[in-house]
Amino acid sequence: MLLSQKDKILVVGPAWVGDMVMAQSLFKTLKAQRPDCEIDVLAPPWSMPLLKRMPEVNQAIVLDVTHGKFGFRTRYRVGRQLRVNKYDQAIILPRSYKAALVPLFAKISVRTGYRGEMRFGVVNNRKRLDHDVLTQTVQRFTALACDDDLEQPPVIHQPTLTIDVANREWFIKDINLKMNKPIIAFMPGAEYGEAKCWPTEYYRQLAEMLVSNGYRIWILGSDKDKEAGVLISDGYEEDVINLCGKTKLEDVIDLLSIVHLAVSNDSGLMHIACAAGAKVVGIYGSSDPAYTPPLSDKAEVMYLNMPCSPCFQRTCQFEHLECLRNIKPIDVFKRIY
Template sequence: MPEAQQAPRRILIVGPSWVGDMVMAQSLFKVLKAAGPCEIDVLAPEWSLPILARMPEVSRGVVMPVGHGKLELGVRWKLGQSLGTVGYDQAIVLPNSLKSAMIPAFAGIPQRTGFRGEMRYFLINDMRMLSKRRLPMTVQRFVALGKGINQPLPDPLPWPRLVADAANQRTLPDKLGLSMERPAIAFMPGAEYGPAKQWPLPHFASLAAELVERGFQVWILGSGKDQEAADIIASDQEAHVINLCGRTELGDAVDLLALSRAAVTNDSGLMHVAAALDLPQIAIFGSSTPQHTPPLSDRAHVIYLGIECSPCFKRTCPLGHTRCLTEIAPQRVLAALDQLGVTT
């Protein structure tokens, strides 16, 4: 059959379990699409489906019915048998766990690609060795699995680019009671990993007050776990600092970010969402480092002090001072927004 008439390859991606990693996986999808006609399905947690729906490269999101960290071997076997009828040519397993490699093997997918990870030699038959020195960034590791062994990565890498849902954007302001008279700056004060990645709430509140004084409104985005923190930031400024934490689905947060003028965020999943929308943002790093998971956008300004104890990668500061974050003053973040042309 001539190449032009060949059916597209069917590829199943076993996706990651974190918002930021799922966003960065879009770079892999772009590389696969650039290599030739293919249909990409992504096996992923249900929460990630709104993210996948905003990736043009993804044909279908397949819900992973097993919770993170759970084995449930029978459920995995049943899903593998079901997926085996699709006729996938290749599976690419992004997580490094043993469990994540089971379903593609149960499905009988002929080529199953992944890094060595846990003891999964019989499950992954296209095994790759991970060099953290050669591939220091998470996005590089994902893209490398879409290339042949030892093949060079594209230079530059294609960055994630989400497409907002325009229909949802038209209804969200009324649904949430938002005024569009003032331009909005989005704050993302949460960090699922732990407080050692969270810029101090009084700093967020001080910055919010200054932005309101300059004629902006602030939308605070996050999960229900971030509601209390957002209340502290919005205290005494509720007219123009709006706590949306827990009031939106993930897809809504994506579409609200796309309506915003800019974002101020910790190193979090929503930081990567903002980058993938090419939104001007200030990304604040503390216990982690931008060398590993930076926001993939030319419009992102990273603030990272790199003090003597950073990065520690701890959930809470082992020294008890969190200087890597407390010493980033609100005025420095405001100046960075000025440099991006957001507030001037």
């Protein structure tokens, strides 16, 4: 497959926050190989602010299809609209059949992706996914930039998001956040399910330990995490601040760039914290840090590797959640203080 330095590339992005952060490693690899290439990313609406913080991305294009829905008409319409861009190559990160339709409808001649879901003809530059070589999600994304099937994992360029200092300072002033103590960020949510969530009462106990030792806590998350934020912050006026539902995604990126450390479940915000340059303690339960590790030299993983782990389930099938409950607040505190 002959590709030029000035290729126009359309990347069909993933549907999850953490995966989209990891996709930046692919964008960095493409730019290292072909510095003059243009990379556009087709992605869900929520990801637009995140992609704007990736300097490798020329343009983020919205594909407004509900996660899990086929959305044939929308994919056909967007594909026809993109024909004018005359892309040289599409790289399709999701392994579903429907993910490859927009590049097909856009008449992109080279459509690169892994074999899967009977995609013969839809993906015409098909790669074999060697699970023994490519053991991590980020490796699988990055390997799609390579012409040949790999015999060893590719070099990974760690994600690094651009920080908007002006937006950060505006938000701190607007919310009246006090900056006279070192900040620890808590991210107690995980979109995937409760089997990835360290117990809320443990976050509360950890907050008590940290506050008594001179730290301030910012709790970050979406509207879905508001209740957890209330339980963690209850009784504190200014040393434990519940910001769940009060921030936009770009605000979270900027705030995480100045925290002393972030404590997080294995979630999209954990990966954002790493890419924003924060020190991170990532707590893993049902998922596998060998498969989706935090991509930062400043990150530390807490994982018990129990006989039932990783199960990759949304809820604990044994109803004890010991993979997370056996990681005690004092254990996390010792990694911080």
